[in-house]
Amino acid sequence: MSSIPSLLRDRIAATPDAEAYRTPSDGGWTSASWREVGERVRELALGLAAIGAGPDTRVALLSSTRLEWILADLAVLSTGAATTTIYPSNTAAESAFVITDSGSTIVIAENDDQVAKIRSVQKELPDVTKVVVIDGTPSDDGWVVRFDALPGLGDGERDYDAMVDAIPQDGLATLIYTSGTTGRPKGVELTHDNWLYTGGAVRELGLISPDDLHFLWLPLSHSFGKLLEVVMIDIGVPTAIDGRLDKIAENLGELRPTLMAAAPRIFEKIHNTVTATVRREGGLKLRIFTWARATGLRVVKARQRGAAIPATTRLEYALADRLVFAKLRERFGGRIRYFISGAAPLSQDIAEFFDAAGLTILEGYGLTESSAGSFLNRPETVRFGTVGPPLPGTQVRIADDGEVLIGGRGIMRGYHGLPEDTAEALKDGWLHTGDIGEVDSEGRLTITDRKKELIKTSGGKYVAPTYLEGRIKAACPYASHVFVHGDRRNYCTALITLDMEVVRPWAQAEGLPLDAEALREHPRMREEVERAVAQVNAEEASYATVKKFAILAEDFSVESGELTPSLKIKRKAVETRYGDTLDGFYDQPA
Structure with missing residues (x-):
């Protein structure tokens, strides 16, 4: 064809x-x-x-x-x-x-x-x-x-x-305009051959x-x-x-x-809803869920290391599956073989939770400029935290500065009417993704962050904000979005929005205000968020810890301009809208 x-x-x-x-x-x-x-x-x-x-x-x-x-x-x-x-x-x-x-x-x-x-x-x-x-x-x-x-x-x-x-096979099929996290959208020209390649590559898997x-x-x-x-x-x-x-x-x-x-936001939402529900119910259900989760994560981490799973752990996991995980799978119809995640980074914590429940998420990676699909984890060799090896026929290189470069039939023809931008993006015959990453010995790619979004503190240390954001969201079921800030500052701070669909039942059970404005400053709400931030900070180097945070009354959204249609944060838009709050973090020492 x-x-x-x-x-x-x-x-x-x-x-x-x-x-x-x-x-x-x-x-x-x-x-x-x-x-x-x-x-x-x-x-x-x-x-x-x-x-x-x-x-x-x-x-x-x-x-x-x-x-x-x-x-x-x-x-x-x-x-x-x-x-x-x-x-x-x-x-x-x-x-x-x-x-x-x-x-x-x-x-x-x-x-x-x-x-x-x-x-x-x-x-x-x-x-x-x-x-x-x-x-x-x-x-x-x-x-x-x-x-x-x-x-x-x-x-x-x-x-x-x-x-x-x-x-013609090389004829223009699709013009997709990039969502514009950092400026005016560009029209990405994708040909019939681009799409035929990606479809055939996935079939080949x-x-x-x-x-x-x-x-x-x-x-x-x-x-x-x-x-x-x-x-x-x-x-x-x-x-x-x-x-x-x-x-x-x-x-x-x-x-x-x-x-x-799905985009990661959907998996985060499911995870947070489940976690918040069992926390609210408390008692025996919470204890069983906590035990089952810990048991499942032990099994997942052992599988990821390629280690043998002791017979006693296998028995415990079978019981955890019957009491907790099977019910979760039933919520999704009971037949899911696996989910596929793309469009934004997926937190490793979220991926491990779903895998423990028998709902493996295969994370992939690609850009609009590479016809969306360039890398994908395989079920038999899935490694959480990576986006897997390249699709058949896709080539990858890591530049001297860590930037991921992609080659192959899936790469765009160019940006519509923008020859200079096209030449820069396709320099030396490779798509320059703007993402920083590394490839392991098995050929699996790990994306550490956007080249233009890495935070460089005033102390000269680089921090990957999306990694921290994902970990905080996984640790706090009440968080909807997290925005980590700190470029050219002497420490990192964060803005955190609430998922009111998840928060409201908990707040009602706790006798707390149901209004987001009143709730965000309530000591109990801050305590919950603070606990999650502290949990993440405990596993990070000092320069990468979040020293201060603010809970916002209004969630980020596509309509209000802080999110792209694929639910990625528009960093410049958030910095502009909440500039006073962010500047205020640095008026006093941490």
């Missing part, structure tokens, strides 16, 4: 009647076969071609994760056009920038609210000829048409297969089979979600799709999937 649409065509030919996708409907789930998906994509593609999609054009896709996102993406690609992805949480101004910078001439929007967003900046979008709305109303002026009307617009004489056959059931909720606007779309077509894995975050737990229990990928 030479393109994603030809990959889909091959999948339909191989397993036409197998289940492709499952979507929520009327309290249940509705399935579609690969044959049915292929027919819908064909009709939509012909309709899009009739309104101007085709080779050398871009179509912007502004929607949450749902089946129609995938159908629209595949239809756009089938015309020879490229998909420009936009997060539904983007503002009108942010959306306008992506649309104009990419040169998109058609926008596919999820609903009337998203259309209104585009309408509000219509004067800035002179090249947009049509807006296609998935769930919404067409406009009287013909600028907005309905998604389900596209099949009726198609030219019956146009040859769909000829359109697909004409797509043999970790996933058509017998699996994949649950997809991740943003498809993100490169991680897009990679999963291609992988599942390549292997022929049925995928249940529902992008509603508040339905993840319910869907896991109902669908009983075998695979799910």
